[in-house]
Amino acid sequence: MPLETPLLRVVAVGSVDDGKSTLIGRLLHDTGHLTRDQIEAVEEASRRRGRKGVDLALLTDGLRAEREQGITIDAAYRSFEADGRRILLADAPGHVQYTRNMVTAAAGSDVAILLVDAANGIMPQTRRHLALCALLGLREIIACVNKIDLVGYDEARFREIEAGLGEVAAGVGCRHLTVVPISALEGANVVERAKTMPWYAGPTVLELLHDLDPPIAEDALRMPVQWVVRHDEGGADVRGLAGRIESGMVAVGDEVVALPSGVSSRVARIDVLGEDRAVASAPLSVALHLEDDVDVARGDVIVAADAVPALADRVEATVAWLDEQPLVPGARLELRQGTRSVPVIVEALEARLELDTLEHEPADALEANDIGLIALHAAAPIVAEAYVANRALGGVILVDPGTNRTVGVVMLGGAAVPAA
Amino acid sequence: MTTLTELSTLDVLEAEAVHVIRECAAECERPVLLFSGGKDSIVLTHLAVKAFAPAGLPFPLMHVDTGHNFDEVVAYRDAMVARLDERLIVASVEDSIAQGRVQDETGPRASRNRLQTTTLLDAIAEHRFTACFGGARRDEERSRAKERFFSHRDAFGQWEPRNQRAEPWSLYNARLKPGEHLRVFPLSNWTEIDVWAYIEREGLELPSIYFAHEREVFERDGMLLAAHPAVERYPHEQLFTETVRFRTVGDATCTGAIRSTAATVREVLVETRASDVSERGASRADDRTSEAAMEDRKRNGYF
CATH class of the missing domain: 2.40.30.10 (Translation factors)
Incomplete structure (x- = not known):
């Protein structure tokens, strides 16, 4: 059986100014991941820019050009824990001209948080990002209707956007969509449940992140060979095929095939960074030893013999x-x-x-x-x-x-x- | 069938770091691992050793020595290199000063922090290194949070944060033109807590200054600086003895100590988890100059 990994990779997407950086700042702040000096630095930077209150977006907009323009140019990566689950969060840019950086951040993510401005509603960039997330195979989208405070916590407005998002999601082939009304500025329904929206009984953003099913390693073994570790063991030239198991699992005795050559052999030993194991799964870095002395080198990929791709x-x-x-x-x-x-x-x-x-x-x-x-x-x-x-x-x-x-x-x- | 053991966050981070190290070693002609004697570069070295064991490292280590290091760190470095039987290159800021490449600063605020960028870039050119492994983490600082695993540097050693290479699905592009190089950060997704937890799990030894000890210190800008031959004090800066440890290890001139009685890795972990001050906020004077201090230094070739 594939194993769950405790690390969840999440990307925050959506149109410019919909509040992605503020939401991430809010998540870090309300889960206690900001230290006193970091909060003081953001307060100081907010004052210097004449902002009212604390602009949490300044936490992740780490480049000079980003803070000057108040936009996100490239993705920032932050880690935090949600009740024992590690979340690696990428803050992706919303501007059309930085779509490529959004694609980079979203590829390889398990989940997307899609921000929508409650006042502006669904923007062209909201549609595009939803389509890109579907294209990249993200299995879960958490759509946050943000700045709900600016529309007077109006349930009708929320339901209207929720329905619109459902239509767009169905259109792009995205099956798992959850919509949450939030105010990243006030921290409503992000970590703390909002008292201002009695009509909403669903989960907060943090609860959703915590309760998502863990990412599952796809089941067919795929291990690109990175490096052949060679050493002398009692006169014998021992060759370990070093690489990371990108999908599936492998056990000693399994028949495997090396591509593109197509040669096959059986796994004799699995060395997991100095420890011999009978079985190993994605995403571990290992060195595989094969029973036969076959010609395998960097660039080849080891696959399960019963699931050989064309x-x-x-x-x-x-x-x-x-x-x-x-x-x-x-x-x-x-x-x-x-x-x-x-x-x-x-x-x-x-x-x-x-x-x-x-x-x-x-x-x-x-x-x-x-x-x-x-x-x-x-x-x-x-x-x-x-x-x-x-x-x-x-x-x-x-x-x-x-x-x-x-x-x-x-x-x-x-x-x-x-x-x- | 044998059952799998459950993977921890550390298992995943370790596998990711080893993957990055192996990719860089395979794709780059002349890599080098930048070793400072700090906990991050100690963890990085340990991971590199694991990545290629039982064979040795396919690249040397390099220490950019400012001449203002803590003695304990230099002693640790030499003992570790001897134990591992690996090659260490020492690039010396003192040499750069002697050759007139840089001017030493003077006065109580003198630091060789800026100077070491020249020494580093000169050493990269001299040894024709094409990739430098560094122990930097995204959680350390805002501009670091923006950096890729494989971070491109032009022929002037500059970072261009607005035009970084895409790295989807752990696919790294290590192609270079002559004179360019890469900075490669296998610990990108680790946090300070992860590093300490990994040190505990792997039973790694650290320089003694990471643990509580008595030291002569003085106070400056709300930080405790150690009495050190390289640090000039203002007349009002009085020395006193305090039980301290260091949370980061850099130059004696800009690394602050913190009051602490944590004497073991476990105690440091407990203390770090409870701390309400960030690592760099607690102990690095070099980041206090401006809110983009790190980005500006990195653009110019800093670590």
Whole structure:
């Protein structure tokens, strides 16, 4: 059985000014994770900017440019505990021009907290972020209707936004949505239950984070080989295949296959950082020893023999384009899957995904922050595993070998794009 | 079938750090581990050893020595390197001063904190290092909370926080142009408590100054600074003896001690959990200059 991990990765998303940074500041403050000197520093910074009261957003907006403009440019990561559960929280930027940083923060998260301003309602960026969360396979969305104090704690207004969010969520294929009325400024329904909204009997944000089902390691074994640890043991050259189990589990005696070569062997030993174990699961870093002396090196991936994914040199994929230089068909890039890098050519740009309408539209190029459907031709076969089936190998990046920039966040398999 | 043991937060953080260390060692031509003698770099070294055991480390350690270290820390460093049988490079700020690369500051407020950036960048160039492992954590400071695991530095050693490389699904891009390098932070998601809990779990030894001891100190800006040959005092700054320990270990000129009777790792853990002052707030004078002090230093090549 896959094991629960105690660490929950959460990303806060939503349109600019909807209060993401304030909510995170509030969560840290009300769970007792801020120290006296940190609170004093924020009070001082708030005064210097002429703000009334304490601007908790200044806690996470850590860059000079962010505090000057009062916006979030790149994600900040903060840790806190909710009754014994560790939560790693990424505060993602809301601006359209920083969508790429939002995608980076959301990829790999288990849960998203989506902020919506009660006065403004559902903004274009709210829709886009919800669509991106669905695309990235986040299993749970906690939507916070924030600044409820500014609309007089009006239940009708909340219900209206709640219904609207439900429609958008259904449209993008997001199944698990919980909507909570909050005031991050006042701390209402964040950690403390609000007295101002007697009509709301549901959970607070902290209760939701605490009670969410733990992330489950996808069940098929996938372990990209990072490094071969070699040493001499009584004249024998012993080789440990070091890597992190990205999904599933492995036990001594299991039959495994190394890709792309396809050679198979059985697991003789599992070394978990100096301790021999009979079995190990994601996300542990281990060194596997195989019964046979097979040729396996960095870049290969060890998979369960009863769940071997296909290899292919032509794949369909959904890409979130990050670079200022647009993506055009014919681009020569490097694809990074697990620990392996393979040259690829973008054979076709099949469509651009219009996030506002969820329509696939024809396009000649993808600009920064665009989402598109592309066809890739790889110089050597890669593991053609769909992102929806397994994130460990289905999620890859594209690097421009000329500029060295990471230019694309990619989900293999065309099915990852929600149908319009 | 054998059952799995339940994983703790420390297990997950340890696995993540080891993954990052192995990635950097495999992708970068000439990595180096920056070792300060502080608890974070001690944990980092321990993780690196575990990542490649039973083989040795595939990269050396480097200490940027300001010449203003606590003696206990230098003694610890030398004993640890001897025990591990690994290679240590010492990059000396005193040498940088002697070569005229930097000017030593004078007076009671003199610090070599700023100077060590030049020494570090010179050492990176001299040894052609392409990646430096550091023990920095995102919980230490606001601008650190924004940093990636693999953090790119241009040929001038500068960090460009507005244009960082995406790192989805633990996929790191370590490609570099000549003269550029990476700073790699395997402990990014650890907190101060995690570090102490891990030290306890792994039974790691630390320099003695981390635990309560009697020391001659004086008070400045609400902090207790140790009497040290490198620290000049104003006439009104009187020495007195106090039972203290250090929460962070840096230069004697800018690292404050805290009043404490915690003499064991367990006692430090209890005290840290109850503390209402942050690690850097309690003990680092270098971050008190302005609210963006760390970001500004990092942009210029600081650790």
